[in-house]
């Protein structure tokens with residue numbers, strides 16, 4: 001039997017809602033063999049991030065080598081990379097192993113406000129990581145940070161931002177509109193350099209969105225691993241995250257996680 005293989009290179013969320021844990025659950029739900037490289041341990045729950053413990057470069061490099069020297073991957077997702085040195089290492093390794101289908105979720109700030117990427121790493125993310133990406137999946141605050149904008153408030157501004165982001169080198173930009181104020185729809189825009197495609201869903205009135213960005217990007221990665229086009233992958237991921245948020249979980253005292261199995265169980 002063969003199966004598509006996807007790798008996540010990201011931070012561990014011991015609370016299970018975001019990071020490596022969300023990614024592996026999403027891979028499994030999409031029938032893809034999931035593998036993980038842990039960059040950082042976080043002590044995290046629905047109330048916030050209580051501790052960040054970066055792994056050594058040696059440990060991160062050894063995990064990546066172990067996977068590429070034996071099993072290989074059909075697609076790779078990057079999430080929380082935290083420091084400049086980790087971003088450099090991950091880019092070098094992905095280039096060394098000629099990784100295909102790279103989905104970069106440029107994780108910067110947790111929903112509760114904790115920094116997940118050090119300020120010094122931003123330039124390297126822009127100059128080294130985004131250019132090797134097949135797809136990038138920033139949310140609106142991340143897009144503002146990358147582009148040096150104060151805010152993005154309308155779909156027109158989202159289109160402009162998607163275009164500017166693509167000029168930094170990724171093949172496709174998926175700009176997520178989950179944070180767009182005053183809209184009763186959650187609209188994500190895919191830009192391939194020529195056309196804009198809108199992925200629209202009803203905005204769900206819930207605070208339980210811990211890990212939505214990770215879950216969405218992981219679902220895209222899983223579909224790419226199976227050989228789907230970027231357009232198909234984003235379409236499936238949008239339905240996957242919509243179902244997961246619709247049935248999101250009131251676990252813990254703060255911002256709860258989503259239900260990864262919701263889409264499959266429909």
Ligand SMILES: Nc1ncnc2c1ncn2[C@@H]1O[C@H](COP(=O)(O)OP(=O)(O)O)[C@@H](O)[C@H]1O
Nearest residue numbers: 139176177178179186202203204212213216241
């Ligand atoms: N309240 C919501 N209702 C429906 N979809 C949402 C909601 N919040 C976020 N989304 C969707 O979830 C995905 C992740 O988006 P977002 O929450 O912006 O990312 P992040 O977790 O990186 O901040 C996107 O497809 C977005 O449109």
Ligand SMILES: Cc1ncc(COP(=O)(O)O)c(N)n1
Nearest residue numbers: 011018019210211212213214
């Ligand atoms: C380890 C880790 N990685 C990423 C996120 C971002 O979560 P979200 O998907 O809600 O933006 C997080 N809170 N923790």
